[in-house]
Structure formats: structure tokens, C-alpha cells
Amino acid sequence: xxxxxxxxxxxxxxxxxxxxxxxxxxxxxxxxxxxxxxxxxxxxxxxxxxxxxxxxxxxxxxxxxxxxxxxxxxxxxxxxxxxxxxxxxxxxxxxxxxxxxxxxxxxxxxxxxxxxxxxxxxxxxxxxxxxxxxxxxxxxxxxxxxxxxxxxxxxxxxxxxxxxxxxxxxxxxxxxxxxxxxxxxxxxxxxxxxxxxx
Ligand SMILES: Cc1cc2nc3c(=O)[nH]c(=O)nc-3n(C[C@H](O)[C@H](O)[C@H](O)COP(=O)(O)O)c2cc1C
Numbered sequence: 001x002x003x004x005x006x007x008x009x010x011x012x013x014x015x016x017x018x019x020x021x022x023x024x025x026x027x028x029x030x031x032x033x034x035x036x037x038x039x040x041x042x043x044x045x046x047x048x049x050x051x052x053x054x055x056x057x058x059x060x061x062x063x064x065x066x067x068x069x070x071x072x073x074x075x076x077x078x079x080x081x082x083x084x085x086x087x088x089x090x091x092x093x094x095x096x097x098x099x100x101x102x103x104x105x106x107x108x109x110x111x112x113x114x115x116x117x118x119x120x121x122x123x124x125x126x127x128x129x130x131x132x133x134x135x136x137x138x139x140x141x142x143x144x145x146x147x148x149x150x151x152x153x154x155x156x157x158x159x160x161x162x163x164x165x166x167x168x169x170x171x172x173x174x175x176x177x178x179x180x181x182x183x184x185x186x187x188x189x190x191x192x193x194x195x196x197x198x
Contacts, residue, residue: 006133007129012138012176013170014068014139014174015074015173016081016166016168016170017168017171018081019081026049028134029130029136029167030049032126032130033124033126034123035126037119038115038119039115040096040097040099040102041096042116044089044091044120045086045089045120046088046089048087048153048161049082049083050083050084051081051082051083056080058152059143060078062144062145062148063077063142063143063164065078073173073174076166076173079168080139080166081168085149085155085161085162086120086123087161087162088116088117088119089158089159090114090116090159091159092116093111120162127165131167136167136169137167137168138167141164143163146160146161149161149164
């Protein structure tokens with residue numbers, strides 16, 4: 001599949017069948033996701049894979065699944081056979097940039113751009129595209145009670161979970177109402193030479 005086709009096919013799918021996902025496919029997906037660029041090649045992207053049903057249900061509760069169901073969505077979080085929690089390991093960047101070929105141990109960087117979030121986002125995108133290449137479906141949900149998620153999965157301080165990606169075989173689903181907004185025009189999002197937006 002051409003990259004443009006993979007990108008065009010990707011969308012958040014909020015329902016999956018009960019067909020299990022081949023663990024080898026999950027491994028391939030994660031192996032691709034970790035190949036994102038990273039500042040200083042820190043490779044601070046981390047992923048927690050959850051397949052155990054009880055834990056998936058607890059993650060679904062932390063992501064307020066009942067609120068989705070109340071809006072007419074399927075219970076897509078608790079039923080998806082695989083959850084991946086992508087994380088940004090801030091510690092990996094702080095220690096990498098304290099190395100001699102970067103800033104050295106004594107320098108302090110204020111991190112105007114927290115690169116761990118940049119890199120985690122790049123990995124999230126690769127993960128979503130890899131799911132398409134495998135013929136599977138993925139959906140991302142924010143988990144607003146991130147402290148609870150970190151505690152549930154034993155994620156230490158300094159490692160930031162982004163939310164949860166569900167993976168499974170696609171089932172008919174209800175589309176997000178946000179899609180009615182349509183895509184912004186290219187000229188609205190791109191400035192040529194100098195900022196041309198509001
Ligand atoms: C950072 C981020 C957070 C999102 N959070 C949620 C969410 O909490 N619940 C949800 O149903 N979709 C969530 N989405 C999915 C977006 O609604 C979706 O990507 C957008 O409407 C475009 O649809 P598409 O991805 O299917 O093309 C999120 C997407 C991103 C990138």
C-alpha cells in the first residue's frame with residue numbers, strides 16, 4: 001500500500017469485532033511505531049500493551065466509556081481486544097541531553113518545546129498507520145484521569161501516558177460528530193514565506 005493510501009484509509013474506528021488480534025501483528029505495529037524520529041535519538045517513546053480483559057475494562061472506565069455509550073457510541077474501549085497506552089518518557093530526554101555531546105551534565109535546558117511529547121506524537125501517528133497496513137482498526141481516546149491510568153499500569157513518575165489506542169478488527173461504528181467540521185483548506189493551514197493567518 002502506498003503511504004498516501006494508508007493515510008487516506010486511516011480513521012479512528014470506535015468499534016471492533018470480537019475476533020482476536022494476532023499478537024505477531026501487534027508486535028509488528030509496535031516495531032514500526034518505535035521507528036519515529038526522536039530528539040537526540042533519545043527514543044523516549046514507550047508503549048504499554050494491555051490485553052487482559054479486567055484491565056481493559058478499568059481503562060475504559062478511566063476514559064469515561066459510559067459517557068460515550070450515553071452519546072450512542074459502542075462500548076468500544078472495553079471490548080477492543082488490545083489497548084496500547086503510548087507514553088512519553090521525559091526522563092530519557094533529560095538524561096540524554098545531559099550527555100557530553102549535547103549540553104553536558106551542568107547545563108540546564110528550559111525545554112521550550114517538550115520534545116518527549118513531540119516524539120510520542122510522531123510515534124502515535126506511526127502506530128495508527130501501521131494498524132492500517134495490518135488491515136486492523138485503531139481508535140484513540142483521551143484518558144482524563146491520567147494519574148489513575150499511571151497507577152493502574154505501574155507507570156512511574158516522569159513517564160507521561162498520552163491516552164489509549166484501541167486495536168482490533170473493524171466493526172461498523174458511529175462516526176464522530178467532529179467530522180462534520182470538514183477538513184480545513186490547505187491555504188488556511190499553510191503560510192508561504194511569512195505567517196498569513198489571523
Ligand atoms: C490527541 C487526540 C485526542 C483525541 N481524543 C479523542 C477522544 O478522547 N475521544 C474520541 O472519540 N476521539 C478522540 N480523538 C479522535 C479525533 O476525534 C479524530 O482523530 C478526529 O475527529 C478526526 O477523525 P479521524 O481520526 O477519524 O480522521 C482524538 C484524536 C487525537 C489526535
